[in-house]
Amino acid sequence: MKLPTPSHLPRDTRDTLFVLAVIAWVIAPLTPEIPLWCSLLSMAVMVWRGLLAWRGQPLPSKWWLLGLLALCLGATLISFKTLLGRDAGVTLVVVLLALKTLELRARRDAFVVFFLGFFLLLTHFFYSQSLLTAAAMLVALLGLLTALVNAHMPVGRPPLWQAARLAGSMALLGAPIMLLLFVLFPRVAPLWGLPGDAMTGRSGLSASMTVGNIASLALDGSVAMRVRFDGAPPPQSALYFRGPVLSYFDGRTWQARPSTLPSRWRLPADLQVTGEPVRYQVTLEPNRLPWLLVLDATPQAPVLAGKTARMTRELQWILDQPATDLLRYEVRSYPNFSHGPRQGVPGLQEYLALPDGFNPRTLQLAAEWQRDPRHAGAGNAQWVALAMQRLRSEGYRYTLDPGVYGRHSADEFWFDRKAGFCEHIASSFVILMRALNVPARIVTGYQGGEKNSVDDFWTVRQSDAHAWTEVWLEGQGWQRVDPTSAVAPGRTGTLQRLSPPRGRIAEAIFGSVNPALALNLRAAWDAVNNRWNQWVLNYTQGRQLELLKNIGFKEPDWQDLIYVLCAIVVLASLGGAAWSAWERHQQDPWLRLLQQAADKLRVAGIGFTANSTPRHMARQLLAPAPGSSPKASPQGQAWHDWLLRLETLRYARPDAGQATHFRRQLATLRNELKHLQWPH
Template sequence: MLQRLTHLPREARDTLFLLAVIAWVILPQVERLPLWCSAMAAVVLLWRGHIAVQGQSLPARWWLLGLLALASAATWWSYKTLLGRDAGVTLIVVLLTLKTLEMRARRDAFVIFFLGFFTMLSNFFFSQSLLTAAAMLVALLGLLTALVNAHMPVGRPPLLQAAKTAGWMALLGAPIMTVLFMLFPRIAPLWGLPGDAMSGRSGLSGQMQVGSIASLALDDSIAMRIRFDGQPPTQTDLYFRGPVLSSFDGREWRALRSSFPARYQLGADLQVQGSPVNYQVTLAANNRPWLIVLDATPTKPEIAGYTPTMGPDLQWLTDQPMSDLVRYRATSYPQFRHGPTRLAVGLQDYVDLPSGFNPRTLQLAAEMRRSPELANAQTPQLVDAVMQRLRTGGYTYTLEPGVYGTHTADEFWFDRKAGFCEHIASSFVLLMRALDVPARVVTGYQGGQVNNVDGFWTVRQSDAHAWAEVWVAGQGWVRVDPTSAVSPGRTGTVVRLLPPQNVFTQALNTVSPGFAINLRAIWEATNNRWNQWVLNYSQSKQMDLLRNLGFDAPSWEDLSYVLIALVVLASSVGALWTLWERYHQDPWLRLLHRAQTQMRKAGWTVAPQDTPRQLASTLQTHASADPRSAAAAAWLLRLEAWRYAPQAPATLAALRRECRQLPWPIRLP
């Protein structure tokens, strides 16, 4: 089989190479394309490869029209539209593969090349990771190789020769692309194409069902990276605030929708103290409008292209969902107080409980209130009593507590006694409300791990966490993490509940656990550099570059001037290079070319390949009628002698002067 492939005609060989490149371009899209689209693409490419190997004729046009109609109907069925990012990418993949079935001439191949370039770029609509960029660089070189190969003359030039030419083309174009990337004005981060509104992203949600955050613990992807300017806070202070959930309908927690008039609703009333913590966050795209910041952040985070605002629950929101990787700076104070210090009407929203749910939890609260030691207890004593129950009641922290039913708090407190952080936080808040203590659930991330390669703190989706806040008279809202009573290692160290590992990871950890950890740290640090310097090369960095070039107050006009100046400079360098190359070209050939030009102007018929002796012979036929012909012929023979005689009768400089002074004879009729 291999021998047969090596002896295929050039057309079949080139077709198979192009099909392999197309398959590589489409491969990263497979997990996002509908199953039918991936299957159709694979079948069409295999079909076209079979046609090339067997030398069969291409299918009739009605086949293509039928497949296109079928693909269009399937796209509509999958997305209920033919427009938008997902539907558009699906159609372009279908068109690219179907076009290979009508590749009869070089013109058809060129259409496929440029469809391939567009499909290659569409990969960046979904992911701009370093791995995706590396895969698309290989695809780019493959398409360039196929394009160069299509321009080569007939015969069987090796693909390696075309690949070398394509590599040099890409290498020569790299400086131009780098300059355009750094200086071309931009109004958003790279590939700032808004994601489709319905495309879900992994991460925190605006509502919480008991068990939903546990699913995030199975996601080991990176939620954000943080670089602290100085000493980072302790592990127990690393609470990154996300959505605050205060309304419970018996099954799901949601953000508060108060029924009180605005004048009775609670404000933030934030008061900070102690030393600030300055840091920079690189937040992964989540298609959500909230900024994840360290508790608590009184000042507006610095983020380009968005307008953040802080709500009364200290959560920072932006004016639009963040569908791209974003970077921002923030200043937080781990020591803070917020909320009203005295009883207020709005606190009633935080003690409301839905009727008909968790009757045993309500009974437990009543029994606690009737006990002598808690009959007149204040909120701190009630919190301590509940936390003590969590410590000593046999409760466990687990990712697999089983499926909870209707009365989630009852099941946690009395039946299962096992749960993830949201099981514990939700049950704690419901019990506190049953004790007539205002309480609410806060979601976000807790902890993280420093990458020793680049010094960035990495916070993963598996670090998603839920904790509680209770209202204490004279203090306002106070953070209480009931999970720390069940599993102190969850918030005090970097201990996490890890999802099951795959076979490769288990084998690598068995051989060398340290090597696996170091390899992962190096990869994540490299990917972080890609995110910092490429994906987040924003307007501010462009302006910083101009400041480094000496501009005091850079603007878009200055950026345009620098770009134009570099274009002019590059053009001038190219022109000078051309002149230098012409000057250092073989001076004898240039002098012969000048003689040929003069003879053509004089009316002589001269071929480009004529030698000086042939030109002299042509002139000598008219030497008897025109003495100038004899002089010109003698000059041409001296030119030939300078090149080939052991001892030239004249120098090249002298021959050049004679050429300028020589009266070239006009051809007589």
């Protein structure tokens, strides 16, 4: 059977295929978030529906739909153990939208599909509020509006571009209202966050660290946070954004210090700062983690809206709840600081503990150093210097691919492989320090970043995730020591970063691209994304109230936002009414009355050309239909006489001195038009 070409498809088929394409566009970005069976089923149903429309075949019976619906409900229940919640709810909406296309027969069914499509469009922002998501949903919105406008168009075959143009005009007309609501409608945060739904964090930071975890993040170039400094920023080598502090080691995994330690073992923070602070603003990407990343050291709580934070004894700032949405906060950090006890206390013993049966060669190396007469009387600082010198001078390498480490990870690093990522280096260094009776611990977080030349924000990426160490020195307290800087100074001292090798396909596509051009394009895209984050996603109620302060409100609240919004809506409505009245006054009242008559006849099924005169319209009304009597109906004769009187009034219009008579006659014709009817 020969299939029709797209340009010769019936209108119903063309419109159905267009609606299916729009629905596919709406569903596609959700495929990573919904179960695989849901994506495959939705795709199969829409392909099936498209083939039925293309071939002009009947739709499946309701028993097919009921069976598929029951199957989908069962699969959803098995996948999520519930039919409630964000993920289960979104899955059900996708299923309902796909199945509804199988009973897309009448305009009423199409409106249900449009409603579900608009609703599903909003659910994308449960998972991502990025600029790309917003752009994709804008295209989806225009597509759904085009399909909706097309469904309201009269019979015939109006081109889709005409419906798309009208949909675009509607969107542009609605843009000022959308902008007004965005700026002034009271915001409740988090708007899209659903804390009850678990989601794996992307930052790679956790309360534990097993060798290999952070290394995998070096391949992730996504943004972790953006930082803007007030004034000159610190050197790149000093940008250590503090995260979890890990002090307990079981031989394979480093974990945070247990909170059940006796009070006599709990070391006070004893933070002391000097000099001028570094002031900056951080925009933290959502990560579902409770840690507030700041530079060392930050004695005062960062300023952020809607959340509170506390500082632990290890100088880590922890939120009262995980960061489920974009978080912006202002910080004052002091690069010159000291913390921890200055003299030996019992609590330091925790930072000397090592598990039995692990890394015997590292323990032996420490014992040999302690027995060496050259190091007689060495203190903690000397042991640190000796270990750093070994890292610098004995061929150790910083690499993304050190291989899988075994049971004795420190032994393999110090004696066999001599290669590793920051976590291998930091872990091995702390184990050696503890074996030398030097209290030490691991600090995880982010180090460095890159300055965007477009907007002067520093971008910190997931690939900047880092692990360094802190050792305790007599009279000084805890001091930062980054052993990775001894192995690879470029990792912390410059903007140099390791990057994964490209595959053959990526090399074929991007191998000829100028690196400088690629960096500039990346910087421009990051700047655009940052503006989106700052102006849209981070537009909080606090910034709304700040806007009201700038226009004269002393102590504004959300009620003032409502008052201002209502006042603007009223003023805009009055302005629109005044404009409409002015426009009506500017239009020729005779032409307006003629247009009203033509519209009334057009509704009755009688159409005229745009330049039809009253006399031409009158003749057309009295022209007999083929095979009918030439005698006109009373209603037709009334229309004929009314149109001729309207024409007479036009060409017998009195001068300006008799304008009152003209308006009176025109009003009479207007009243008569209300009672004129066309015979059915």
